[in-house]
Amino acid sequence: MFHASLYNGTREENAKLLYSQLDSLLEGEHHLIANLANASALLNQFLDRINWVGFYLWQEETQELVLGPFQGLPACVRISSGRGVCGTAAKTRKTVVVPDVNQFPGHIACDAASQSEIVIPVMKNGTLIGVLDIDSPEKNRFDEQDQRELELFVERLASHLE
Secondary structure: OEOOOOOOOOHHHHHHHHHHHHHHHHOOOOOHHHHHHHHHHHHHHHEOOOOEEEEEEEEOOOOEEEEEEEEEOOOOOEEEOOOHHHHHHHHHOOOEEEOOHHHOOOOOOOOOOOOEEEEEEEEEOOEEEEEEEEEEOOOOOOOHHHHHHHHHHHHHHHHOOO
């Protein structure tokens, strides 16, 4: 999951370091955009074999996701509920792991290099804030351990959001 050259601990040790750095970055700060910007930059630093990481923010009134802070190439700005991987995660409020985006019906291809994807809903007190979207240029990049670690990351992040 993590850049081996930067973080030489076990996968679990690296995840603990990531959570610790997230808590340090966000301590005392509750501004949504600032926290999401730092969270996306932190994940971009820690994760290996990815080509895009960022957030889409839920707009209740229009039932769509709108592009938020991210690291990577320019991306789609608006995604309707239920559309693509991000819209599916927003609609179901569940993590969606896609080993091969070419096999996902309705996949939205913002970057042709993306081959696999994981999207985790960001929830606060039962309310959808948005989704964390991570793309990889490799098929089958994200496994069950990645899912657990990233879901925990999102839970910790949400605890800092207002």
